Amino acid sequence: MCLSTVYKNSLTPETVMMRNVMRIECKDGMVILTDLMERQMAIEGTLEMANLVDGVAVVKEAAV
Amino acid sequence: MHIHEDHIAGGAPQHEHPHTHEHTHEHTHNGVAHTHPHAHIHEHDHVHPHDHDHLHDHAHPHDHSHGCEGQCAGCQGSCEHTPMEELMALMKYMVGHNAAHAKELADLAGKLEDAGNHVAYEQVMAAVSDFEKGNMRLSVVLSSLDVK
Numbered sequence: 536m537c538l539s540t541v542y543k544n545s546l547t548p549e550t551v552m553m554r555n556v557m558r559i560e561c562k563d564g565m566v567i568l569t570d571l572m573e574r575q576m577a578i579e580g581t582l583e584m585a586n587l588v589d590g591v592a593v594v595k596e597a598a599v
Numbered sequence: 600m601h602i603h604e605d606h607i608a609g610g611a612p613q614h615e616h617p618h619t620h621e622h623t624h625e626h627t628h629n630g631v632a633h634t635h636p637h638a639h640i641h642e643h644d645h646v647h648p649h650d651h652d653h654l655h656d657h658a659h660p661h662d663h664s665h666g667c668e669g670q671c672a673g674c675q676g677s678c679e680h681t682p683m684e685e686l687m688a689l690m691k692y693m694v695g696h697n698a699a700h701a702k703e704l705a706d707l708a709g710k711l712e713d714a715g716n717h718v719a720y721e722q723v724m725a726a727v728s729d730f731e732k733g734n735m736r737l738s739v740v741l742s743s744l745d746v747k
Contacts, residue, residue, distance in 0.1 A: 537696065555689060571685075571688055571689060571692055572680050572684075572685060572688060
């Protein structure tokens with residue numbers, strides 16, 4: 536219900552991918568993030584963790 | 600960040616080609632970091648390890664200018680959302696979000712009442728009232744920003 540901040544690989548300030556994320560879709564090996572302004576960002580990988588109480592999620596980037 | 604959408608790269612695994620694609624670059628306006636899509640036609644060479652028809656994330660340098668160079672002044676008119684629009688969208692969301700939470704708290708209070716704890720019910724409902732007053736104040740600020 537709350538907006539989340541999504542991080543790449545680890546939960547550190549340097550790895551913030553997107554803030555105010557309202558939707559996370561996992562499709563065809565991609566994680567697609569959409570923020571409150573409907574901007575989208577996609578990354579190859581998987582959703583590793585989502586803490587809906589703290590409003591944070593971590594996306595694990597697929598190995599190249 | 601660089602996003603390919605429905606980019607079909609059949610044929611040789613490594614090639615050069617001109618193409619148009621949309622991508623985003625995070626930058627800051629008045630302290631608010633955001634991205635917005637740009638479309639460019641340009642050439643670059645990189646490796647496509649496989650055919651794909653999905654959103655694709657990769658990072659590599661681009662030697663071209665967006666004109667704004669991360670500065671708001673140079674970007675005016677082309678930005679999809681101004682920092683104020685973003686703030687207002689966030690505030691609208693939060694006012695609605697708070698209202699939903701107030702309702703959830705009122706429901707919780709009702710369950711306390713059903714459980715026979717009238718004192719707790721009254722205290723939680725008082726908290727709901729305070730919560731709604733705070734949200735009303737936010738709503739008034741939002742309305743005043745809407746007018747400007």
